[in-house]
Amino acid sequence: MKLAYFPGCTVKAQAPQFEASALAVARVLGVELVEPANWQCCGAVYPLATDNLLPLASPYRTLMAAAKAGLDVTTLCSACHNVLKRTAHRLQTDAEVRAKLEAFTEEPWQPVRVRHLLEVIRDEFGWEALAGRAQRRLSLRLAPYYGCLLLRPAEVMAFDDPERPRVLHQLCAALGAEPVSSPYEAECCGAFLTLADARASLAAARNIIAAARGRGAQAIVTSCPLCHFNLDARQAELAADGQPLPVLYFTQVLAQALGLSDDCCQFDLHYADPAPRFAGESGGGNG
Amino acid sequence: MRLSRDEVARAFVQRIEELSEERVLTCYQCGKCSAGCPMVEFMDRPPHQVIRLVQLGQEQAALAAEAPWYCAACHSCASRCPRGTDLSRVMEALRSVALRAGRPRLDWNKLPPEVLARLPQQAFVSGARKLT
Numbered sequence: 001m002k003l004a005y006f007p008g009c010t011v012k013a014q015a016p017q018f019e020a021s022a023l024a025v026a027r028v029l030g031v032e033l034v035e036p037a038n039w040q041c042c043g044a045v046y047p048l049a050t051d052n053l054l055p056l057a058s059p060y061r062t063l064m065a066a067a068k069a070g071l072d073v074t075t076l077c078s079a080c081h082n083v084l085k086r087t088a089h090r091l092q093t094d095a096e097v098r099a100k101l102e103a104f105t106e107e108p109w110q111p112v113r114v115r116h117l118l119e120v121i122r123d124e125f126g127w128e129a130l131a132g133r134a135q136r137r138l139s140l141r142l143a144p145y146y147g148c149l150l151l152r153p154a155e156v157m158a159f160d161d162p163e164r165p166r167v168l169h170q171l172c173a174a175l176g177a178e179p180v181s182s183p184y185e186a187e188c189c190g191a192f193l194t195l196a197d198a199r200a201s202l203a204a205a206r207n208i209i210a211a212a213r214g215r216g217a218q219a220i221v222t223s224c225p226l227c228h229f230n231l232d233a234r235q236a237e238l239a240a241d242g243q244p245l246p247v248l249y250f251t252q253v254l255a256q257a258l259g260l261s262d263d264c265c266q267f268d269l270h271y272a273d274p275a276p277r278f279a280g281e282s283g284g285g286n287g
Numbered sequence: 288m289r290l291s292r293d294e295v296a297r298a299f300v301q302r303i304e305e306l307s308e309e310r311v312l313t314c315y316q317c318g319k320c321s322a323g324c325p326m327v328e329f330m331d332r333p334p335h336q337v338i339r340l341v342q343l344g345q346e347q348a349a350l351a352a353e354a355p356w357y358c359a360a361c362h363s364c365a366s367r368c369p370r371g372t373d374l375s376r377v378m379e380a381l382r383s384v385a386l387r388a389g390r391p392r393l394d395w396n397k398l399p400p401e402v403l404a405r406l407p408q409q410a411f412v413s414g415a416r417k418l419t
Contacts, residue, residue, distance in 0.1 A: 009408040044412035045360060048379035050308045055416065079409055148361030153373065162366045188325045188361030192413035195406055196393055200329045200357060226409045233405070 001124060004066035004073045005033035008080035009041045015225040017266035021251040022076050022117060024264040029125065029133070033074070036065045042083040045192070053100055059087040060101050060109075067110040074117050076251065078224035082149035082157070085114040089156045116150065118167050118223060118250060119159060127174035135259025137176025140277055142253065143217035144168030144179055145208060147227045148188040162186060168221055171250060175257035182211040189230040205230045206238055209245050218277055219246040221253055232271045244272030290343055297344040306380035313370045314338045320364035320374050330354035334364060334374055341377070355381040356392050356418065382417065393418040 011019050026033050040058045047055040063084060066073045073088075075081045091098050091109050098109050115123070121130060144165075151162040160167045165186055169179035189208060190201025208231060212220050222228055232247035252265045256278050267275045304311050314335070321333035331353040332340075340349040358378035365373035382392075393414060 009412065014407045041408075041412060043416065044409050045416050047416070048360065048373075048376045049306050049383045051306065052383070077409070079413070148359070148363070152362035152366050154366055162362075186363075188359045188363065190326070191359045191361070192410045192417060193326070193357065193359055195398070195402070195410045195414040196356070196418055197329065198402075200326055203328070204325050226407055226413075229407045229410070 001030065002032040002034060002071060003120065004069060004071040005035050006039060006042070006062055006066075006073055006075040006080055006084060007035060008075060008077045009044070010225040011077050011080075015228065015249070017264075017269050018076055018225060018228075018249045018251060020264040020266060021249060021255040021260075024260045025251050025254045025258060026117075028258050028260065029121070031120065031124075034069070034071065036062065036069070039065070042080045044079050044083065046083045046086045053097060053104075056087050056090065056097070056101055057105055059084050060091065060105055061107070063088055063091075063112045063114070064105070064107050064110065067112040072113040072115065074115050074120050076117050076223065076249075078116070078147060078150040079226060081114070081116040086153075086156050088112055088114050116159065116223070118150075118171065121254075122167055122170070127170050130171075131174040131176075134175055134257045136257060138172075138253065138257050138278075140177045141180050141216050141218045142172045142177045142248075143182055143212035143215065143220045144172060144185055145182075145212070145220045145222045145227065145231070145247075146186045147222065147224055148186075148191065150223055151186060168223070168250060172221060172253065175253060177253070180212065180215045180217040182208070182215055182217075184208040184211040189227045191226055191230075194226075194230055194234070201230050202234060202237055205234055206241065209235065209238065210241065213242060213245050217245065219248050219274055221248050221250050223250050235271050246270060246272040246274035246277060248274055288343075288345075294344040297346065299344050299346040299349075300341055302384070303341050303349075303377060303380045306383055307373075307376040309372050309374075309376045309380075310370070311338060311341050311372070311377060314342065314372060315370065317369060319367050319369065323363050323367055324358075325361065325363065326357040326359055329357045334358070334378070337381070338372075338374065338377065341381075349381060350385055352381075354378070355385075358382075360417070379417075386419065391419040395419075 194201035
């Protein structure tokens, strides 16, 4: 299976462990990820004002580069996923916007399918097949954290139930871990407000972390580098709340379960070190 | 608050509805958006009150509200609104009116260098799009 892989700015610049673990996992699962040449930033947020069309040009070009190569698009970052999927949906359903973007970019629109890597794994492999590939079972209590952009707006993301999401739960369970639900699992981490008012995103992070910790989670699992920053790097400011709670990318969880080398997980880049959580894990599993 | 017919019928409501492509006037003030908003504690007014101001044509008060600048566009409100209104888009319309009138929320020059050094690219790009 071959897919166009859109990394996005933050994955490339600040979350190399997300990319390295994803690429290693994809290799083992037989998914060929082709990074398009000259990709551009997706714009990080989908423009919500109806007449604000210029921010669509960059994701449009990215999507068309993949379409010309005859490939579906996949991405790791929740925000890139949100922008690319919504852009594809808008262009597919709104003829007026399509005509404007075609004129502006001088490229005809072609339908293109965008899926998050989680979606690809769920829909192309399924949880049972994934469990079969695992080299070891992770006897850990993991709190899935979905945040906002992976799931909403649900009618466009068409991914999972935005109020009671399950995809990360299912991934953790398939790998032998116990998923720990929390009332904050689909609540926003404050996202870019970390820039404008650091208090606001810190308060959101505190709620999310405390809820997971209070339910006995040994780590949080996410799919977004901005959530990761707000929950992990900024935990330094929450030191008084208790022992740091590691925050993992879902691809690192996969890499550990699939028995891949620790090198691709680069746990040294984390504030709260996840490495001890995986030390002494028994091998074997059911794979 | 004193209301006049002119004020209530003003072009402001139409402008916000046009920019957001959402129906503001159908909101019946149940408050579900405010109840579930992760940022409500930092807002000067809860989101449903901002909608009410728009409904009543209170342009100045709606644009002076802090609330739209604390909206993280997470769409929690949208996924729960019984009237099917995506409030994140209404908040974006309000931000857009202010930004297009030349009133940016964020001054890059005032951000401390240590903040600039450590924040992820995604925060900068989103912040630039939403707040300037």
